[in-house]
Amino acid sequence: MRSVELVRFAAGAIVAHPLRSVLTSLGVVIGVAAVVMMTSIGLGAQQRVTAAISSLGSNLIIVQPGAARSGGGGGLVFQGAGSSVSLRDGDVDAIARQVEGVVAVAPLVRSQAQVAAGAANWNTRIEGATPDYVVARDLQIAAGRMFDAREARQGRKVAVIGQTVATNLFGAGDPVGQRIRVRAIPFEVIGVLASKGQSSFGQDQDDVIVAPLPAVRSRLVGRRLRGDTVMTIYVKAASDDILDRVQEDVTKVVRQQHKIRPGEDDDFQTQNMASILEASQAAVATFTILLAAVAAVSLVVGGVGIMNIMLVAVTERTREIGLRMAVGARRSDILAQFALEAVALSLVGGLIGLVIGVAGALAMARLGAWPAAIPAWAGPLALGFSMLVGLAFGAYPSWRAARLDPIEALRRE
Template sequence: MSGASPAEIVRFAAGAIIAHPLRSGLTSLGVVIGVAAVVMMTSIGLGAQKRVTDTISGLGSNLIIVTPLQPRTAGGVMGGAGSSQSLSDADTVAIQRQVQGAAAVAPSVTGMAQVTADGANWNTSIVGVTPDYLEARDLTVASGRMFDDRDARQGRKVAVLGPTVVTQLWGEADPIGKRIRIRGAPFEVVGVLGSKGQSSFGRDQDDLILAPLETVRSRIIGRRIKADNVQTIYVKAVSEEELATVQEEIDAVLRAEHKIQPGEDDDFPTQNLASILEASRAAIGAFTVLLAAIAAVSLVVGGVGIMNIMLVAVTERTREIGLRMALGARRRDVLTQFALESVALSLVGGLIGLGIGLLGAAGIAAIGNWPFALPVWAIPVALGFSSLVGLVFGAYPAWRAARLDPIEALRRE
């Protein structure tokens, strides 16, 4: 009998796997778990990265945020938000005049208050801003208009509402031109913001009211801050390439405004969202790789299981191997058959694990309101690695089978 054809080798390998379904299933179990774990961990890590990216990007593009430094008490404890008042209108003007790469400079103050209108009431954030706030934070007006500088100079009590506030006060009705009361003061609704939805961390970005900066300072926040203080200054750079330069210029301008001497610490932390985003991506990316590497250990364990079972199979099928070789099968035919069995078991386990991993990742995303994401390389890498595991760990059993002496194999009981 001459050497077996490739089709016959594949048929022998498939027949051996099908003849022992339980053993084949248990052999593949380690690979199933390993591939499922790698896919799920990779998806979770990428979903976390997407969540952080969406949250930071939702604050605005090319954005630099300037806040007062929170002072420390005598015991070294940081003060609460807004407890420091180191930023003022003069700082805003200085940045507008001296920082060339600033496309928009928007100071803001924020307070919480109950809003009433037509018998309904709602507790929300009241944000005092200038018209540039829309450009700085990448906001849009869906209906009506944004108040302008003239409204602010005239001290008009006008407001632009977020969609959530509109829904809570009037449902589906058009609020433009209607009156609301904030801490007893009447405000005219002149616009409604475009919806931004919930942030990745579940905060409703549409639950707010924008009103002129000076009006909010005097009518809503009152004595909690000085007459010319601001809590945050948002600066939008003209481009992402200019972010670092604009941040350096802001630091220089404010140090001069605050008369901070060389060697002294700033009292105005500036945050470049692009650098924060990059650092977050790098940290989460490293964590994802670590999770995937830990999960990949399961694949190695599964490979060891395949090798053990294949060695047992060689022992059990010694007479079969001897008979085939006595009838003309070549050593390479036996080697190929056992290698194919090992790779097939591993690849089938990889496919099953891939399906379980995708379902598990989607389930976690649905239950935890987590973004479902999977890199394009995850599927081919998982299947390729599982096949490689089968090939590597099946090589020794296959070699053992091919090295059997036909006569000794036929004598074996």
């Protein structure tokens, strides 16, 4: 039997029962659509996490106090990052002097305060820093300027504000040159930061005021910190190739500054943005694979549906199979015909599912405000897997049809 005739017979059998064919392919449609959508959502989430973590700063190492031991009565409690105060100005100077390959070292203290400008007021995050802070965090000045080293050293009451603060305090007006009151202490706005958006932790990075470190530490943080204490140290490496080496050197220098003996635990923590990004991407990738695997279960269900309907078709068309064998059709022709029908049903379902999956992924990305990430391999993989499902689950019905005895088949009514 020629290939053209096989295709014609298979297509005719499918078209003869349109509703049954549609319902048979429905499982594959749902399975392929679910796999494409789940994969797209996972990859979109991965891109969003990558962008959010990258916005914190490239080649960045964060040093925070923590992992200090405390407790009484012989008990030991390991505290988390930021739970103790152990970083000083001397640590910042030592890192800047002794660690090679460092572009910027920026100490930071932070507080939360009510800020007012005229009749408007806003509760925001106040960060005391040095001019190197904008270099370490890859910040850009959208208007005005950053305070310089002299202003920072003297603790001048000047500030650079984020876009969120500027909008809530000044609306569409120009904040540069205006006065704001931070807990009744006047500061002059000398610059506005370019928008950074949300961080990977959901924090609005534009809802911030950056002012000279001494001014914030003495006037806003006050007795909560010693005069030379810092809460965080940002260290920017020259390139990502030396990031791990710089992190090791920073750890060694701070241990020396804190006189920590070999074998003793650090009273601080260092975090590498590249390692955090890598760990986050691995976690999201695993989650994406899990989602796709769960969605792929419906493909198996669709395959079982195809096998069920093909077995019914073999039973219904037993006499037809006997007639074809009687006029010369070989068992291989019968096998190929029914296998082709199963593959066609599965492939059509895969095509429809692919279209629905892509449309659904784009719609969900728009609703969720995350990147629409549809991989190039999604289409070929979906169609190839659909064909595989058709072959796998159509194999037994096709074999059963080919093994029918022609005489017994002709007797069947």
